[in-house]
Amino acid sequence: MLNVCGIIGIVSHKEQRASIVASCLRLLEYRGYDSVGIAALDVGKVEVMKTVGGVEDLLKQVDVDSISSSVLVGHTRWATHGMPTFSNAHPHTDCSSKIAVVHNGTITNFDVLKEELTSLGHRFKSETDTEVIPHMMEEWIKKGLTSWEAFKRTVQALNGSYAILAVVSGERRIYFARKDNPLTIGLGKGSNYIASDAEAFVRFTRRVVRLMDGELGYIEADEVRIFDFTGKEIAVGERVMEIGWSPEESGIIGYEHYMLKEIQESPRAVRDTLAGIRFDQVSEAASLIRNSERVLVVGSGTSYHAGLLFGHLLEKEGYDVRTLIASEATTLRPREGDVLISISQSGETLDVLNAVKNHFKKYNIKSISLTNRIESALNFVSDIRLHTRAGPEVGVAATKTFTSQLAALLYLKSLIVGEPTDYLEGAPAAVSNSLSQQGYAKAIGEELCKKSDMFYLGRGMGVPLAMEGALKIKEVAYIHAEAYPAGESKHGPIALISDGFPVFFVNDGERTALLINNLKEMKARRAKTYSVSVNSRIGADEEIYFEGDSSLAPFYISPFLQMVAYFAAVCKGANPDRPRNLAKTVTVE
Numbered sequence: 379m380l381n382v383c384g385i386i387g388i389v390s391h392k393e394q395r396a397s398i399v400a401s402c403l404r405l406l407e408y409r410g411y412d413s414v415g416i417a418a419l420d421v422g423k424v425e426v427m428k429t430v431g432g433v434e435d436l437l438k439q440v441d442v443d444s445i446s447s448s449v450l451v452g453h454t455r456w457a458t459h460g461m462p463t464f465s466n467a468h469p470h471t472d473c474s475s476k477i478a479v480v481h482n483g484t485i486t487n488f489d490v491l492k493e494e495l496t497s498l499g500h501r502f503k504s505e506t507d508t509e510v511i512p513h514m515m516e517e518w519i520k521k522g523l524t525s526w527e528a529f530k531r532t533v534q535a536l537n538g539s540y541a542i543l544a545v546v547s548g549e550r551r552i553y554f555a556r557k558d559n560p561l562t563i564g565l566g567k568g569s570n571y572i573a574s575d576a577e578a579f580v581r582f583t584r585r586v587v588r589l590m591d592g593e594l595g596y597i598e599a600d601e602v603r604i605f606d607f608t609g610k611e612i613a614v615g616e617r618v619m620e621i622g623w624s625p626e627e628s629g630i631i632g633y634e635h636y637m638l639k640e641i642q643e644s645p646r647a648v649r650d651t652l653a654g655i656r657f658d659q660v661s662e663a664a665s666l667i668r669n670s671e672r673v674l675v676v677g678s679g680t681s682y683h684a685g686l687l688f689g690h691l692l693e694k695e696g697y698d699v700r701t702l703i704a705s706e707a708t709t710l711r712p713r714e715g716d717v718l719i720s721i722s723q724s725g726e727t728l729d730v731l732n733a734v735k736n737h738f739k740k741y742n743i744k745s746i747s748l749t750n751r752i753e754s755a756l757n758f759v760s761d762i763r764l765h766t767r768a769g770p771e772v773g774v775a776a777t778k779t780f781t782s783q784l785a786a787l788l789y790l791k792s793l794i795v796g797e798p799t800d801y802l803e804g805a806p807a808a809v810s811n812s813l814s815q816q817g818y819a820k821a822i823g824e825e826l827c828k829k830s831d832m833f834y835l836g837r838g839m840g841v842p843l844a845m846e847g848a849l850k851i852k853e854v855a856y857i858h859a860e861a862y863p864a865g866e867s868k869h870g871p872i873a874l875i876s877d878g879f880p881v882f883f884v885n886d887g888e889r890t891a892l893l894i895n896n897l898k899e900m901k902a903r904r905a906k907t908y909s910v911s912v913n914s915r916i917g918a919d920e921e922i923y924f925e926g927d928s929s930l931a932p933f934y935i936s937p938f939l940q941m942v943a944y945f946a947a948v949c950k951g952a953n954p955d956r957p958r959n960l961a962k963t964v965t966v967e
Contacts, residue, residue, distance in 0.1 A: 412462035671715025725754020823945025
C-alpha cells in the first residue's frame with residue numbers, strides 16, 4: 379500500500395513520556411492525518427497505541443502521559459491506497475508483539491514476501507505492505523540472527539521506496555533504513571532523534587545528520603551508526619549540519635490557522651530569501667543557463683507554476699525553455715547543451731527526485747536545484763544548490779514558499795539577462811501592500827465559497843499566476859476552478875458561462891487591452907467578474923487595484939489570491955491547513 383507519512387523515533391537515557399512523541403507527530407501531520415500511532419518499548423513486549431484520525435483523536439482515547447519508555451516511535455499516515463482503518467494504522471508488529479515498525483513509502487514486492495511468510499505460519503492483521511517488515515525480522519531472529527542482522531537481511535529483501543524505523547523489545551536502539559523517502563537524525567544530549575522532517579524535533583536539537591539513499595543503521599541515546607548497503611560505515615561527523623530556523627517559527631500563536639499565519643509571513647520570507655542569496659552560487663547558475671542551448675525547468679504543483687513564470691520571463695528574452703511537470707518529465711530526452719533547474723519546496727517530492735536522479739542525470743547534463751530545505755535529498759543530487767529562506771511551512775497549501783520561490787527565480791533571471799536586481803528590494807513592500815487588502819480578499823472569498831465552479835484567466839505572466847490561484851482555491855476550498863490563458867477561453871470554456879458564473883482575471887498590467895476584450899466577452903454572457911490588477915484597471919465587477927513596479931506584479935497578485943482561497947475555505951467550514959486527500963510533501967509516484 380502507498381503511504382505519504384510522517385515518522386518519528388526517540389532514544390534516551392531517561393524514560394520519556396509518550397506525550398512527547400504525540401507532540402512531535404502534531405508537527406508532522408502536514409504529511410498525513412488519516413491515522414496515527416505510537417509504540418513504546420516495555421519489558422518483554424512493545425506497547426502500541428493507535429487510532430483512525432489525527433493526534434487529537436489519539437489523545438482522547440489514550441492517556442499518553444501515563445505511558446513512558448526510553449525508546450519510542452510514532453507515525454502519522456496519509457493513505458493513497460488501503461482504507462484508513464485501525465488495523466492499517468502504524469506501528470505494525472510481528473506475531474509475538476516484540477518488534478514494531480513504522481514506515482513511509484511503498485514496498486512493491488510485499489505480496490510475494492507476505493505469501494512466503496504466511497506459508498511459514500505468520501499471521502497478518504492489516505492490508506498494508508509495511509507489516510511484512512516486522513514478520514521478516516521475526517523470522518530471521520528465529521533462525522539465530524541478531525536483531526541488527528535480521529534488520530539488514532529484511533531491508534535487502536525489499537523492493538520499492540521506504541523510510542523505516544524498527545524497534546525490538548529489550549533493546550535501547552532504533553534501526554533505520556532509507557531509500558527515496560526522507561529521514562533525518564537529530565543529535566541531542568543524552569538522547570537522539572530520527573524523523574521524516576527535522577521540524578519534528580527541532581525544539582530539542584538543531585544539530586542534524588542527513589541520511590542518503592541506500593543507507594541504514596541504528597541510533598542509541600549516545601551513538602549513531604550509519605552504513606551503506608554494501609556494509610561500508612559512514613563517518614557521521616562529516617554529515618553534521620545546523621538547522622537555520624528556530625522552533626518558534628513554526629508556531630501558530632495569534633492565528634486561527636497556519637495558512638493565514640504563513641501568508642502573513644510572506645514579506646519576511648521574501649526579504650530573508652533575497653538577503654540570504656549566495657551571489658557566487660546564483661552567478662554560477664546564471665552563467666550556466668546563459669551559456670546553455672536549452673533550459674529545462676521541472677517542478678510539481680505550486681513549484682511547477684513558479685517554474686512556468688520563470689520560463690515565461692526567460693522566453694521573452696529569447697531563451698529556449700521547456701517547463702515540465704515532474705511526473706511527466708521523463709518522456710523528454712535531454713540533448714547536449716541542456717541545463718536543468720528543478721524546483722521543490724521540500725526537496726523531497728518523489729516525482730521531482732526521480733526525474734532528476736533517475737532520468738536526467740543519466741544524460742550528464744548540469745542541474746540546478748531550488749529548495750527551501752538545505753538538508754533535502756534534491757540538494758544532494760544537484761550540481762548547483764540554490765535556496766529560499768521561507769522558514770518552516772506547516773500548512774499543506776504552499777503560500778510563503780511560493781512567493782519566496784518567485785523572489786529567488788526573479789533574482790536569477792535578472793542575473794541571467796544582465797539587468798540590475800535593485801528592483802527586488804521593493805518585493806517585501808509589494809507583498810505587504812497586497813496583504814493590507816485582507817478585508818477585500820475576505821469579502822471575495824466569502825462570495826466565492828458559495829460557488830461550485832469558476833475560471834481564472836490571465837495573459838503572459840498572468841497565466842501561471844492564474845494557475846496558482848486556481849490551484850489554491852481547489853486545494854483548500856474544494857471549488858472546481860480551472861485556469862486558462864484568457865485568449866483561449868473563447869475556444870471552449872466560454873460555453874460554460876451562465877448567469878453569475880465567477881471568472882477571476884489576473885491582470886499583471888502587461889496585456890491589459892486584450893484582457894479587457896476577454897472580460898467584455900464574459901460580461902456579455904452575464905458572468906460575475908473579479909480582477910486583481912497592477913497599474914491598469916480592466917473594469918471587473920469586483921477589482922482590487924495596486925500601483926507599483928510592474929516587474930513586481932507577482933508579489934502584489936499572489937498573496938491576494940492566496941487570501942481569497944483561505945477565506946473561501948474558512949467560509950465553507952473547511953480546515954485550510956489540512957485539505958482532504960492532500961499531503962504537504964508527496965513521496966510516492
